[in-house]
Amino acid sequence: MEIDWAACGKRIKQARESAELSQEEFAEMISLASNSIGRIERGEQHPSVRTLWxxxxALNTSIDYLLDGVDSPQTNEVLLHLRQIGSQLAECTPKQLEYVSQILLRALLLRDDLENYN
Structure with a gap:
């Protein structure tokens, strides 16, 4: 699959403008030079995976949407939950993170049973 970098740049620009961010504000949020934002939005520069993330x-969307314009409601819901969980996990010790990780993995293994529980 070839990535249409010009279209990706247009989606980034639309999302940035929808968030009412200038190129300079957006660049500062993601630790990138503001002139790089313009080049990315015009499709002249290809962002790294880390920059896309x-x-x-920052734009409250998914990499899928930025790359190919596909953004399902389920993807948005998952992103919202991950951000909420991530903010809580940021305050955990490594030992607590391991414990939470084990609990989540067990819950995911049992998710079919959890659906039948309701």
Whole structure:
């Protein structure tokens, strides 16, 4: 699959403008030079995966949407939950993170049973 970088740049620009962010504000949020934002939005520069992740996070969307315009409601819901969980996990010790990780993995293994529980 070829990535249409010009279309990706247009989606980034639309999302940035929808968030009412200038290129300078957006660049500062994701630790990138503001002139790089313009080049990315015009499709002249290809962002790294890390930069795409930062952009998607800052713009409250998914990398899928930025790259190919596909953004399902389920993806948005998952992102919302992950951000809520992530903010709580940021305050955990490594031992607590391991414990929470084990609990989540067990819950995911049992998710079919959890659906029948309701």
């Amino acid at each position: 930062k952009m998607a996070h």
